Amino acid sequence: MLESGYAVVPVLIVHDETSRREEETILYRAMKRRADRSARTMKRRSLRSILPDVPVVEWSEGSSDRLGELSAYRLDAILSFRQGPSVPELAGICKYGVWEFAYGEERLSSVFDYSFRCLLNREPTVTVSLIRRETGTYAVLKEGTVRAKLQSYFRNIDTIHDAGLDLLSYACRDLTAGNASYLERWREAEIFARESTVRGTVIEAMKISWTMLGRKARNLVRHWLVAEHWNVGIVNKPIQAFLDDPDTSRAEWMPKRDAYAADPFGICANGVGRIMYEEFDYRTGKGVLRTAEHDGRFLADGRETNIELPVHLSYPYLFSDGERIYCIPESHQASMVSLYRADDFPHGWVKVRDILHGFRATDSSIIRHEGRWWLFCTDEAAGPDSHLHIWYASELEGEWLPHPMNPAKVDIRSARPAGTPFYRGNSLYRPAQDCAETYGAAVMLNRIITLTTEEFAETAEARLAPDPNGPYPAGLHTLSAIGDRTLLDSKTETVNWRVFSLRLRDRLRDGLERLKKRKQNPALSGRIEEKEGCYAE
Structure with missing residues (x-):
């Protein structure tokens, strides 16, 4: 937080309480002590060594005489890590009150309890809230939902803490920029279950041990042996109809080939649907853009477009836009978002300009709404499945500006774009991926409530899952309109021993590159992180 430059710490307030729940078992206390040693974010460090020049104020119940001393610092806010009821006296000396972290829908105060409960209940996601709470009311400053690390209690704690740190940095940034109106959006106080019902019994510990073991085995098998195969389909109903009828079982599928097909988008001209999609070949590890037609049946000509880059597309x-047809392919490895215009659709593409530079955007989706162009994407660096970013421009080929609330949303269940935004009546809807369980598990249809150059809000209205009895039951991650029909893609997963050789090849190549870098710079250290999921991910 301090390295971000958005905040300074003028004083440390140390509370003299030491509390421990009576119902905690000896086993649970031992797990907490182990977390202090094993969780990266729980390594103990002295605040006095980190902030040697910052004064310390001792606080205890009834220390009203210290309020004058603290008032002299003219604090914007106090960040509280105290487990238990907030101290109302401290809220009165800050311009923006006392902030604290809360975990899950119950607003738990203990990250240990929350991580334990997530594993106990096998919850696929963790939710962290940064709240401003006063007597009888509270305001949610920032909130984020990311994927839980069910394979490790300690890694799950790190994930929760990392998410909270990001939220705190975003709030401090907004406050510095004068763009934090949410600080005054008060809600009636809910019942804050500040203490968890988790006791840490032997039976509970055995359950989470089994959960962690099972998830580790699952991740290992998926990483080394499982291949996913995507294919493109078309459904004979408009995209708006999926709001009331989420059934995807009546899709007509493109003929299956060795390379998989995904991410379909199309434009209907003269009764013929002209489609572009990604084709990915495991042997090359690189996606290319190909074309197809649909005139009563799929006619995949297999021609590669002339949009070519040395990176995955x-x-x-x-x-x-009027008579002109445009395309924005994803090329996050090039750290840019590029706009192409078709002189001879769907093959004659000319690069118009780079819209964004130095940003690794994933799945950029664009629409014109209320006199402006809006671009939605996620940030590959911060969270490709969870951190939604928005840009806007008055003219398509003009200057694009970032939304001041970026990331406008942090939610792995409904952030990453998944197709073409569309209208029903006066309401604008945005398809997004639900990646809570795995990448590309389902599509969420979000209704956009507020979209201005200062604010953004949306709510989930419908969830589209793949047909469990169809040929591709393992995931669905694109829904795009093509006239009065709808394109989609779904996947199947199979055990493929060739994946093992490809993974081994990648591991050896990465290891050699790392060894080469270490020889050039012996100070470099670390290990290669394994990605969760099957090979295509």
Whole structure:
């Protein structure tokens, strides 16, 4: 937080209480002590060594005489890590009150209890809230939901703490920029279950041990042996109809081939649907953009478009502006978002300009709404499945500006774009991926409530899952309109021993590159992180 430059710490307030729940078992206390040693974010460090020049004020119940001393610091806010009821006297000396972290829907105060409960109940996600709480009321400053690390109690604690740190940095940034109106959006106080019902019994410990062991085995098998195969389909109903009828079982599928097809987008012209999609070949490890037609049946000509880059290409988002047809393919490895115009659709593409530079955008989706162009994407660096970013411009080929609330949303269940935004009546809807359980598990249809150059809000209205009895039951992550029909993609997963050789090849190549870098700079250290999921991810 301090390195971000958005905040300074003028004083440390140390509370003299030491509390421990009576119902905690000896086993649970031992797990907490182990977390202090094993969790990266729980390594104990002295605040006095980190902030040697910052004064310390001792606080205890009834220390009203210290309020004058603290008032002299003219604090914007106090960040409280105290487990238990907030101290109302301290809220009165800060411009923006006392902030604290709360975990889950119950607003738990203990990260240990929350991580334990997540594993106990096998919850796929963790939710962290940064709240401003006063007597009888509270305001949610920032909130984020990311994927839980069910394979490790300690890694799950680190994930929760990392998410909270990001939220705190965003709030301090907004406050510095004068863009934190949410600080005054008060809600009626809920019942804050500040203490968990988790006791840490032997039976509970055995349950989470079994959960962690099972998830580790699952991740290992998926990482080394499982291949996913995506294919493109078309459903004979408009995209708006999925709000009331989420059934995807009546899809007509493109003929299956060795390379998989995904991320379909299309434009209907003269009764023929012209489609662009990503084709990915495991042997090359690189996606290319190909074309197909649908005139009563799929006619995949297999021609590669002339949009060529030395990096992986996917998600060829198609849209039109008047008579012109444009495409924005995903090329996050190039750290740019590029706009292409078709002189001879769907093959004659000319690069118009780079819209964004130095940003690793994933699945960029664009729409014109209320006189402006809006671009939605996620940030590959911060969270490709969870951190939604928005840009806007008055003209398509003009200057694009970042939304001041970026990331406008942190939610692995409904952030990453998944197709073409659409209208029903006066309401604008945005398809997004639900990646809570795994990448590309389902599509969430979000209704956008507020979209201005200062604010953004949306709510989930419908969830579309793949047909469990169909040929591709393991995931669905694109829904795009093509006239009065709808394109989608779904996947199947199979055990493929060739994946092992490909993974081993990648591991050896990465290891050699790391060894080469270490020889060039012996100070470098670390290990290669394994990605969760099957090979295509």
